[in-house]
Amino acid sequence: MRIVVCIKQILDPETIKVSRSLQAIDERTARRIMNPPDRWALDTALRFKDEDPSLEVIAMSAGRSEAEDILREALALGCDRAILLSDPYIVNARAAGLAMVLAAAIKRLRNVQLVMTGYKALDTGSGTLGPRLAIELGGWPLLMNADQVRLESGGYVSGLQNADEKFYASTYPLPCVVTVLETPKHPRYPHGAEIMNAYRLRSVEVWSTAALGLDPATLPAPTTSRQMRLPPPREFGVIIEGSPQEAARNLIATLKARRII
Amino acid sequence: MDLTLPKEYELLRQMIRDVMENEFAPVAEEADEKAEVPMEAIRTAAKAGLLGIPFPQEYGGSGAGELGYVILMEEVSRVDSAIATVIGAHIGIAAMAIYVDGSPALKEKYLTPLARGEKIGAFCLTEPGAGSDAAAIKTRAVRSNGNWVINGTKIYISNGPFADLFSVLAVTNPALGARGGVTAFVVEKEMGPKVGVIEKKLGIRASATSEIIFDEVEVPAANIIGQEGLGFVTFMKTLDLGRVTVGAASLGGAQKALEMVLDYARLAEKYGMPLAHQQQVQFMIADMYSWIEMLRGLVYRTAWLVDNKRPFAREAYVCKLMGSEIASRVVSYAMEIHGALGLSRDYPLERAFRDARIAEIFEGTNEIQRIIIARDLLREVGVHIEP
Numbered sequence: 001m002r003i004v005v006c007i008k009q010i011l012d013p014e015t016i017k018v019s020r021s022l023q024a025i026d027e028r029t030a031r032r033i034m035n036p037p038d039r040w041a042l043d044t045a046l047r048f049k050d051e052d053p054s055l056e057v058i059a060m061s062a063g064r065s066e067a068e069d070i071l072r073e074a075l076a077l078g079c080d081r082a083i084l085l086s087d088p089y090i091v092n093a094r095a096a097g098l099a100m101v102l103a104a105a106i107k108r109l110r111n112v113q114l115v116m117t118g119y120k121a122l123d124t125g126s127g128t129l130g131p132r133l134a135i136e137l138g139g140w141p142l143l144m145n146a147d148q149v150r151l152e153s154g155g156y157v158s159g160l161q162n163a164d165e166k167f168y169a170s171t172y173p174l175p176c177v178v179t180v181l182e183t184p185k186h187p188r189y190p191h192g193a194e195i196m197n198a199y200r201l202r203s204v205e206v207w208s209t210a211a212l213g214l215d216p217a218t219l220p221a222p223t224t225s226r227q228m229r230l231p232p233p234r235e236f237g238v239i240i241e242g243s244p245q246e247a248a249r250n251l252i253a254t255l256k257a258r259r260i261i
Numbered sequence: 262m263d264l265t266l267p268k269e270y271e272l273l274r275q276m277i278r279d280v281m282e283n284e285f286a287p288v289a290e291e292a293d294e295k296a297e298v299p300m301e302a303i304r305t306a307a308k309a310g311l312l313g314i315p316f317p318q319e320y321g322g323s324g325a326g327e328l329g330y331v332i333l334m335e336e337v338s339r340v341d342s343a344i345a346t347v348i349g350a351h352i353g354i355a356a357m358a359i360y361v362d363g364s365p366a367l368k369e370k371y372l373t374p375l376a377r378g379e380k381i382g383a384f385c386l387t388e389p390g391a392g393s394d395a396a397a398i399k400t401r402a403v404r405s406n407g408n409w410v411i412n413g414t415k416i417y418i419s420n421g422p423f424a425d426l427f428s429v430l431a432v433t434n435p436a437l438g439a440r441g442g443v444t445a446f447v448v449e450k451e452m453g454p455k456v457g458v459i460e461k462k463l464g465i466r467a468s469a470t471s472e473i474i475f476d477e478v479e480v481p482a483a484n485i486i487g488q489e490g491l492g493f494v495t496f497m498k499t500l501d502l503g504r505v506t507v508g509a510a511s512l513g514g515a516q517k518a519l520e521m522v523l524d525y526a527r528l529a530e531k532y533g534m535p536l537a538h539q540q541q542v543q544f545m546i547a548d549m550y551s552w553i554e555m556l557r558g559l560v561y562r563t564a565w566l567v568d569n570k571r572p573f574a575r576e577a578y579v580c581k582l583m584g585s586e587i588a589s590r591v592v593s594y595a596m597e598i599h600g601a602l603g604l605s606r607d608y609p610l611e612r613a614f615r616d617a618r619i620a621e622i623f624e625g626t627n628e629i630q631r632i633i634i635a636r637d638l639l640r641e642v643g644v645h646i647e648p
Contacts, residue, residue: 073272186283189276192310192323199269 002056003045004106006117006129007038007074009067013122024228034070037118041180043187045116046078048151056080058112060105062090062098068204076190076198087208092222095128100219102129103136104212113174114157119145119181130179141172147181264561273314273325274332280309281340289341292467293612298347298423299467307378311337312351316360320368321376327502327567331509331560338513342616343467345510350419350468351375353503354624355382358428358445361502362487362495371426371447383424385415385448385473386496392417393629395430396439396493400475402431402446407482409433409446411475414457417623421471422459425450428499429475430492437490445492446484453478464615500624501574505567507624508560508580511588511617512553518588518595518613519549525599536598545594552587559583575637582630585620592617 011030019026034042042059049055059074061067062085071082085101093101106112115137120127127145134142143149146159147167157178158171190198209216240250255261266274284302292299306312315330316322323329330352338345356375359368374380391397400413411431418424427448434442448454457472487495526537526546536542563580566573592614596603603610621627636646 069268069272072268076272186279189280189305189309190272191308192273192276192314192325192329193318194310195272195276196269196318196324196329199267199272 001054001114002058002109002112003048003114003116004058004060004109004112005038005042005045005074005079006102006115006133007042007059007061007070008035008118008121008123009033009061009063009070010035010121010123018230020230023230032066032069034073035118035121035123037120037122037180037182039118039187040182041116041118041178042074042077042079044149044178044180045114046188049078052151058083058109060085060102062086062093062102064091071204072198072202073190073195075202075204076194077188078190078194082202082204084204084206085208085212086206087210089209089216089219089222092224094220094223095124095126095132097220097222099129099132099136101209101212101214103133104209104214105207106133106137108212113155113176114151115140115175115177116149117177117179119179127179130177134177137175137177141176143170143172143176143178145181146170146178147183149178149180270325270328270332273323273329274336276309277311277333277336278339280306280311281336281344285337285344286340289343289467290609290612292341293343294466296461296466296469298469299344300423303344303347303381304378306348310378312348312378312381313356313376315352316356316372316376320360321373327505327564328561330506331564334506334509335513335516335560338510339517340513341467342510342514342613342620343465345513346419346465346468346619349503349506349510350384351382353506354384354499355420355424355426355428357502358384358486358495358499359447361498362445362491363447367447367484367486375426380425381420381423382426382428383418383420383473384499385418385421385427385429387417388413388415393626395496396443398430398432398443400429400431401435402433402444402480404433405479409444409480409482409485411446411448411478411480413475415473415475416457417460417470418473419468419470419623421473422456422469427454427473428486428496429454430496431475433489433492439493441490443493444489445486445495446480447486448475448478448480448484452480463618464612465619466615501577502567503624504577504581504630505560505563505573507620508556508563508577508584511584511620512556512560514613514617514620515549515553515556515588515591518592518610519546519553521610521613522546522549522595522598525602542598545598549591549594552591556580556584556587575634578625578630578634578637581620581624582627582634585617585627588620589617 009032012033015031017026017029045057049057057079058081059071059079060083061071068084071084075082085105117129134140143159145162149159152158155174156171157176160167161170240247284305288299310323313322314325314333318324334345359372375382388398402409402411429446429448433444455474457474460470526542529536560580563573563576596614599610602608
């Protein structure tokens with residue numbers, strides 16, 4: 001049985017600096033990392049493989065050629081294969097197009113019973129990949145925003161599904177799409193030797209839309225960004241001084257003067 | 262000339278940083294306070310391969326060479342210099358002695374469990390009266406029924422209290438002394454070395470240092486590292502490699518102190534403006550950064566020399582000498598900028614200040630480094646000065 005884990009390369013939020021001269025994020029100084037929730041999805045899949053070594057875990061990413069680095073990290077962590085989906089269409093595609101390309105690649109692999117990914121990417125924050133994949137794969141069940149995910153005997157997957165600020169114990173039949181929540185404990189570390197081997201001995205497969213038999217003309221149009229602007233600087237707020245009674249009176253007067261109340 | 266760090270080393274650095282920040286940073290203060298080695302974190306580090314980074318994969322290492330080892334020591338020391346001492350004593354001298362001159366069988370038997378972190382190593386050279394003057398050791402190994410029996414006391418042994426394997430230097434022929442009469446052995450804990458006095462230290466308190474007493478400890482002849490009589494050469498070659506990484510550890514400690522200063526200078530106010538706006542603080546920051554970058558260039562170039570099998574011993578002495586002094590100076594500047602806060606036990610700078618001092622002393626005092634560098638240079642112009 002194969003498990004595909006979809007991972008995304010993002011700019012590390014801790015290293016992002018917005019350049020006023022470029023009117024954009026300065027990508028030269030930002031570090032590229034594996035989206036942390038995806039790292040948790042990978043950790044969960046590799047835990048299943050620890051328990052059943054016959055499982056094949058395949059890391060897959062769609063995007064720019066730089067994403068090869070997170071796929072090599074996935075190999076170092078213990079994945080059996082790593083596949084990069086990349087070509088000019090994929091580089092510019094948005095969520096709808098990417099989900100179709102990822103689903104086509106998953107179908108091509110055959111015998112994939114479980115597709116896992118993080119509950120959201122920390123850059124866009126949309127969290128739509130899981131539901132989109134479930135649709136594109138032909139209506140697979142979706143275990144969404146799940147913690148404590150487990151493979152159950154008889155071809156089921158279970159987990160605690162977070163919805164409406166509550167957790168629901170849920171079980172779905174395979175094949176299934178699972179989006180995984182982050183947990184406070186740090187996921188596994190790659191071994192130093194596996195890091196060296198991931199770059200020196202192992203390879204990342206690169207697939208294009210054409211290789212998947214897809215015609216970009218029939219896929220959702222890619223989005224191009226024409227211009228980005230920084231929001232205007234915020235005005236400095238008003239500090240209302242005086243005793244509580246005076247301050248309250250002044251506050252009401254200020255709000256009325258600005259026609260807020 | 263390409264000075265870009267290969268990508269596998271970038272990922273290795275990130276992994277080590279993650280391990281240090283997640284596993285060691287949260288327990289560093291308590292480990293220092295209680296003078297206890299954080300063994301659970303050490304076990305996690307071993308699982309990630311941190312205790313065998315430079316060694317070939319055939320012997321349980323990561324195959325990352327000296328470059329990987331330098332990165333390891335820089336990142337470890339950036340979080341906790343005491344742990345750099347634990348790992349440095351284990352990899353850099355105890356296991357390295359076996360790697361440098363051990364037979365394939367000896368490496369298979371002892372280097373592999375050390376590199377995997379299944380066993381912890383200690384390096385037994387120093388004795389009362391034989392520190393800088395390493396050739397003056399008195400520990401004696403005598404042949405007996407095909408084995409060797411070792412008697413003597415080693416002092417200031419890092420990892421001594423909890424080590425499983427000891428790389429030990431002993432006199433096997435007093436008439437020849439260091440020139441052919443000293444032999445290196447691997448001694449297992451089960452063979453009988455005893456832990457003596459455990460040192461109470463000013464700094465690097467989360468590492469453990471003790472006497473190791475050899476009282477009629479019988480060791481098989483197969484446990485000789487390299488050749489009988491050539492142990493002094495083995496140990497000196499090992500220490501040359503160790504010196505590069507003392508420089509790397511100093512680099513990490515200094516880098517951390519600079520990061521703390523930048524953070525503090527940005528926020529703390531004096532005379533109605535952030536410290537960062539004051540020129541004398543800017544001068545200090547510029548000096549700290551410049552020294553650190555000089556050291557970084559030196560340490561990484563020396564690692565390149567080692568990995569490319571070029572002569573590196575003189576550069577290694579400079580790494581140790583300059584690294585330790587730059588780290589002490591940078592931490593001292595950081596204390597100056599932090600004022601009274603720098604002395605507070607609630608703030609990690611005070612620990613960094615105590616931890617930095619040892620690097621000027623161990624692995625050959627800085628005075629010894631200066632003598633050797635000068636004599637090495639003078640030899641090139643025909644001036645030979647014997648010890």
